[in-house]
Every structure is written in structure tokens, then in C-alpha cells.
Amino acid sequence: MLSFSGNLKVYLATEPCDMRKSFNGLSAVVSQKLQESPTSGAAYLFTNKKRTLLKILYWDGSGLWVMAKRLEKGTFSWPKHTSTKDGKICLEPTALAMLTDGIDLRDGCRRAWYEKP
Template sequence: MILTHSVKVCLATQPCDLRKSFDTLSVVVRNELREDPLSRKVFVFLNRQGDRVKMLYWDGSGLWILMKRLERGRFFRPRPTADGEVKLALKPEALEMLLSGIDLKDGMQRAWYELPEK
């Protein structure tokens, strides 16, 4: 799967049980995010602890699930801009930053991602 800069990204603002798979994540996308899971958007979910992320994506022929578990540290969970907001639209660059350990609010890299000096 190749994510280009034209891909739309939808981040769920509430923690998600990441034991869910294709069908149950699709139900979350439909019922909670009010989106179509086959819309070619990348749907991003974080668990309550913030140490795991799971993404659901339809490429036109099937659904992809990508998951990452951090061995140390946490992903920064962006806060909704309004009460009751269940999703945030992110640019693909912002998703890359989030997955790289960058706090989107402050633009700071988290300690778990810092590379050792040579």
C-alpha cells in the first residue's frame, strides 16, 4: 500500500478497542465516524493507552489493516477542536508526523523516537 499526499486521513478522537478487525472496524467507521469505510480514506484508531495504532484503508479491491505497537512510549493523541467531535481530518503529512512521534500541537519530537547521536 502506498499512501500519497492526495489520500484523505480520518482520525478517531476516542480510544478504540484494537482487537477489532476488518468488519468491526468498518462498523465503527460507519456508525461512530459516520463515514464510508470504502471511501479510500485512511481511518486511524488509537488504543486507550496510546501505545498502539491501527489503520483501515480500502484500496479499491480490498481492505487493508495496518497496525503498530510501540515497545516504549506513547503516540500523541490530538484533541478534538469541539466537544463531541468524534473525528479529525488530518493531512497525510500530519499522519506521518503522528506515527513518527511528533506532537502535532507543539511540533516536538517525543523522547521515544529520538535517534541516538553518532
């Protein structure tokens, strides 16, 4: 499980992203499409079209982090890109932890792909 401070800003990109992108490519998406600064200290979440891969871009004050999670089966619960005009949704840090742990943000239930260890 990931753990971030309670005052962390988390932005979820609602449109699918090319998962071949890394530091520079994801930073460009944050700047150009989301109209945010990649070095603001916020975490930016991206997924692919199939919603099987999640990448997080995060500035910790001294450099950028790129974190990734690939699901072996199932998909991430992800809002449709038509649900917002600016292509992003602001989440609470607890919602980020819930998303990566397999909890559907719409109803608070674990997704079918999740199995307890």
C-alpha cells in the same frame, strides 16, 4: 515510514478503540461512530486507551488494509476526545507520517519515546 498520495483523506478517531477489532469491527466503527464509508478511499486511524497501539483502516480500491504499530515505550500524540463533537479529526497525509514517526502534532517536536536509529 508510510507513504500515501498527497490527496488522501485521513480521519483520526478521537475516542479510544478496542484494539481487538480488525476489518469488520473497525469498518463498523467508521460507519456507525464516525459516519463515514470505510470504502471511500480514506485512511482511518484508531488508538487504544493507553495510546501505545495505532491501527489504520484503509481501502485501496480492491480491498481493505489493516495496519498496526505498537510502541515498545512511550505513547502516541493523540487529541482528546472532547476536542471534537463528531468523534473524528481530518488530517493531512503529512500529519499521518509525522504521527507515526513520533512527532507531536501540537508543537512539531519529536516525542521523548523516539530515538533515531
